[in-house]
Amino acid sequence: MENNDFVFRKSSAMEETLVLNHLKEMFGSKTIQSLSNGNLWIKEGKIKEVFLIPEEQEKIILKLSGEIYYAGTPIGSIVENEFQLEIEGSSLILPFTNNKIKIKTSQFLYGKHIFVENLESYSYNFDKGDYLIILGKNNLHYGIGKAEIGAKDIDKAKQNTILVKGLKDKPLDRGWYLRRGN
Amino acid sequence: MMHMSTLNEATNIRKFGKDLGYLPYMIERYISILGEEETKKLLQFNETKLPQIIRFNSLRKPHAETEMLLKKKQVVMERVKNFPEARRVIRSPVPIGATEEYLNGFYMLQGENSLYPSSILNPKNGELVGDLAAAPGGKTTHLAQLMNNRGTIVAIEISAFRSRSLKSNLARMGVQNSIVINMDSQNIQSLNLEFDKILLDAPCSGSGTIISDPTRKISKTIDDLLKYHELQVSLLTNAINVLRTQGEIVYSTCSLEPEENELVITKVLESKDMKIEEINIIGENGLTKFETYNFDSEMVKAKRLYPHKTCGEGFFIVKMVKE
Ligand SMILES: C[S@@+](CC[C@H](N)C(=O)[O-])C[C@H]1O[C@@H](n2cnc3c(N)ncnc32)[C@H](O)[C@@H]1O
Numbered sequence: 207m208e209n210n211d212f213v214f215r216k217s218s219a220m221e222e223t224l225v226l227n228h229l230k231e232m233f234g235s236k237t238i239q240s241l242s243n244g245n246l247w248i249k250e251g252k253i254k255e256v257f258l259i260p261e262e263q264e265k266i267i268l269k270l271s272g273e274i275y276y277a278g279t280p281i282g283s284i285v286e287n288e289f290q291l292e293i294e295g296s297s298l299i300l301p302f303t304n305n306k307i308k309i310k311t312s313q314f315l316y317g318k319h320i321f322v323e324n325l326e327s328y329s330y331n332f333d334k335g336d337y338l339i340i341l342g343k344n345n346l347h348y349g350i351g352k353a354e355i356g357a358k359d360i361d362k363a364k365q366n367t368i369l370v371k372g373l374k375d376k377p378l379d380r381g382w383y384l385r386r387g388n
Numbered sequence: 389m390m391h392m393s394t395l396n397e398a399t400n401i402r403k404f405g406k407d408l409g410y411l412p413y414m415i416e417r418y419i420s421i422l423g424e425e426e427t428k429k430l431l432q433f434n435e436t437k438l439p440q441i442i443r444f445n446s447l448r449k450p451h452a453e454t455e456m457l458l459k460k461k462q463v464v465m466e467r468v469k470n471f472p473e474a475r476r477v478i479r480s481p482v483p484i485g486a487t488e489e490y491l492n493g494f495y496m497l498q499g500e501n502s503l504y505p506s507s508i509l510n511p512k513n514g515e516l517v518g519d520l521a522a523a524p525g526g527k528t529t530h531l532a533q534l535m536n537n538r539g540t541i542v543a544i545e546i547s548a549f550r551s552r553s554l555k556s557n558l559a560r561m562g563v564q565n566s567i568v569i570n571m572d573s574q575n576i577q578s579l580n581l582e583f584d585k586i587l588l589d590a591p592c593s594g595s596g597t598i599i600s601d602p603t604r605k606i607s608k609t610i611d612d613l614l615k616y617h618e619l620q621v622s623l624l625t626n627a628i629n630v631l632r633t634q635g636e637i638v639y640s641t642c643s644l645e646p647e648e649n650e651l652v653i654t655k656v657l658e659s660k661d662m663k664i665e666e667i668n669i670i671g672e673n674g675l676t677k678f679e680t681y682n683f684d685s686e687m688v689k690a691k692r693l694y695p696h697k698t699c700g701e702g703f704f705i706v707k708m709v710k711e
Contacts, residue, residue, distance in 0.1 A: 263540050263567055266516070270579055275545075276555045276568040294559050315491065344457060346488045380491035380560075387556025 212251035214267075214274035221284060222246050225256060228289040229299065232337045237299040244278060254284040258298070292377045296339050296350035304330040307370075308341045314348050315381035317374030322355070322363045331357045338370060340379070349379030397424045405431055410605045414595070417645075421678065422694070433696035434598045440477040440484055441468060442495040443503060447533050447562045454494040461487065470669070471503050473533075493561040498526045501693045501700035505589055505640040506530035508667055508707055513538035515584040520573040520627055523550035525557035527589055532563040541566045542581065544573045574622050582632045590620045592641035592648050596702020599695055613647040620652045628660050631710045636665075640705045644692070646678040649704035654684045661711040664689045670698055674706065 217225070225246060229237045241258055247267075249255040259267065259278035267277060281295030291299070300306070307328040314320050320340070332338060333356045340348040351370035355363060372379065377386070401424050405415035408431055418427040442465075444451040451473060458465065461482055465475035477484055484490065485497050506527045511517045511534055519528045522543035531541055543558075543566050545551045551570050558566050569579070573588075593608045593616050594601065624639055631637055641648050653674075656662070664686040674690030676683050690706035 258564075260564060262538070263565060266540050266542070266581070267567060269581070270567070270569070273570060274567060275551055275570040276558065277566065279562075279564050280555075280559055294562075312488065315488065342488060344460075344488075346492055348488070380488070383491055383556050383560045384486055387553055387560070 212249055212273070214247065214249050214277070217246040217248050217256070221248060221254070221256075224284065224287070225282070225289050228291070232291075233299055233303040233305050236302040240298045240302055241281075246281075247277065248284070249274070249276075255280055256282050256284060256289070256295075258295075290376075290378075291337065291350055293349055293380055293382060297347050300339055300347060303339065305332065305337060306330075306339045306341055307332075308345070309348070310343075312342055312348070314340055314342075314351070314370070314372055314379050316372070317379060317381060317385065318372040319368045320351065320370040320372070321365070322360055322367045322369050323365055325360065325369060328357060333357075334359075340370065347380065349382075351378060394424065401428050401431070404428065408435065408605065409602070411609070413610060414605070417679070421644075421646075421675065426694075426696070429696045430694060433699075434602075436599065438499065438599055438700065440480075441474055441498060441500045441503075442477060442484065443471070443474045443498045443530065443533075444495050445493055445529070445533055445561050446473070447537055448493045454489060457489050457494070458487075468500055468503075471500070471507075474498075474500065474503060476500075491560065496526060496529055496557070496561060498530070499701045501698055501703045502526055502642070503530065504669055504691075504693070504703065504705055505587055505638050506534060508669070508705060509585050509587050509636065509638040511535050511539065511541075511585050515539045516581065517541045518576070518581070518583040518586040518627070518630070519543040520576065520586060520588045520623060521545070521590055522554055522568070523547060524553040525561075527587060528554065528566060529557055529561040529563055531587065532558075532561070532565055535565065537562075537564045539565060542579070542583075543568045544571055544576065546570070546572050574619075574626050576626050576630050579630070581630060582635075583630055584632060584635055586627050586631055586635070586637040588624055588627050588637065588639045590623055590639065590641050590648070590652075592616055592620070592643040593645060594642055595644045596642040596693075596695060596704075599701065610647075613645050616643075617647045617652060617655075620648055621655050624652060624656045625660065628656070628662065628710060633710055635710050636707060637662075637710070638705065638707050640703060642701055642703055644694070644702045644704070646675055646681065646683070649692075649706075650675050650678070650683040650687045650690065651681055653687060653690065653706055653708075654681075657684050657686075662708040663711055665707045665709055667691055667705065667707050669705070671703075671705075672697070674704070
């Protein structure tokens with residue numbers, strides 16, 4: 207067995223605040239509701255992975271002596287004291303936020319950039335640096351990314367201007383499950 | 389004395405098996421279990437390709453909606469008998485294991501016969517279920533779907549490498565009620581849990597999956613089968629130790645070898661009070677003897693799913709209740 211140097215534990219009050227503040231500030235206060243059916247746990251290894259664990263499973267975890275590798279829903283990670291919402295976390299908050307854009311192409315699923323001309327529609331006036339949930343054809347969830355330019359600048363932007371950077375090595379787009387999962 | 393034509397037939401099949409690259413002992417035992425005609429059919433079937441089966445995932449989307457989305461992509465599917473949640477893919481212009489719908493966990497690629505073990509275990513909302521050999525999670529995600537994400541699945545996997553694909557499938561499929569532990573299930577007692585139900589989809593030699601892995605024709609000797617047997621007996625014995633009285637366990641393998649199936653159950657029944665339950669599915673009854681082995685007479689209640697007879701991967705499945 208490799209990779210046994212991790213700890214699976216309940217989140218501290220500080221970590222919980224970090225996650226909740228991130229959601230509130232970046233995606234609106236309603237998104238907190240998406241966490242209502244469980245508690246946050248941390249798997250501490252090279253990075254801190256954050257899991258949302260329903261109380262039913264939590265009761266069992268508290269009894270277990272073995273090392274837990276995964277439980278509930280992985281929602282994101284904490285790196286250098288910053289929380290990053292990831293694939294499943296962004297899917298969870300989807301019904302509670304307006305930070306969404308819809309794109310016409312699927313290259314984001316290959317970890318590639320989204321360019322301004324790939325944008326089909328957006329539901330709120332995002333600024334540069336805002337987090338956006340990316341939807342594709344038939345409103346299917348693609349993942350999450352950060353706006354490289356604000357909505358107000360889109361019309362003026364030249365072709366090939368990056369709207370959202372694709373990050374192949376991070377679990378931010380659903381293509382991750384094929385790139386890394388199998 | 390063997391009839392001349394039968395003798396010739398057996399010689400022909402041995403040659404056929406040799407030409408196809410099988411170790412000779414495998415052909416001998418298939419002839420002894422199935423007879424010549426059926427062995428030939430099995431060998432022929434193993435040279436074909438299995439249809440792709442998908443299982444719709446109601447944890448993510450109602451079946452009808454997923455079906456509609458795939459139809460929009462010109463995917464042609466047909467229903468699979470006994471499994472309303474599954475479809476056989478007849479034609480697809482897109483790689484079915486890489487669509488946006490797949491990445492969203494709307495369905496799982498899963499062999500038809502491998503849908504049986506979780507269904508037979510029939511876990512209910514609120515139960516504590518153990519899945520003691522879980523990666524890559526085809527059956528774990530199926531269990532979660534049957535439980536409607538309620539109750540708890542403790543999914544155990546010894547390989548850290550394979551645990552990654554388990555984790556990926558659980559996340560993709562929207563499973564929320566699993567706890568994955570990376571450990572040897574032979575030590576399951578150390579967890580101090582008492583399970584309502586257990587699935588032991590045991591590590592095995594995989595002779596039922598030659599159709600998708602032809603290297604299995606030569607990769608395992610009889611000695612290997614006996615090593616698997618030892619591990620399987622140990623896993624099953626330990627699993628029974630952590631099952632509550634009246635709790636249910638399904639033992640399955642994708643192997644056709646009696647050493648990994650009937651012999652494992654017979655051995656475990658010598659020391660454990662378990663009642664074998666009738667299961668009402670396709671397939672042939674378990675064996676009561678093979679070569680020099682005699683098995684428990686209750687083994688007829690187990691099921692053997694032969695690839696060529698079921699058009700799927702080979703499986704052995706048995707359900708037991710703890711007395
Ligand atoms: C037949 S596969 C399971 C397939 C899985 N049930 C599914 O449906 O996707 C057997 C698994 O058991 C794991 N395994 C082998 N020995 C084990 C042990 N002692 N404890 C736990 N897992 C084990 C293997 O690494 C392998 O992933």
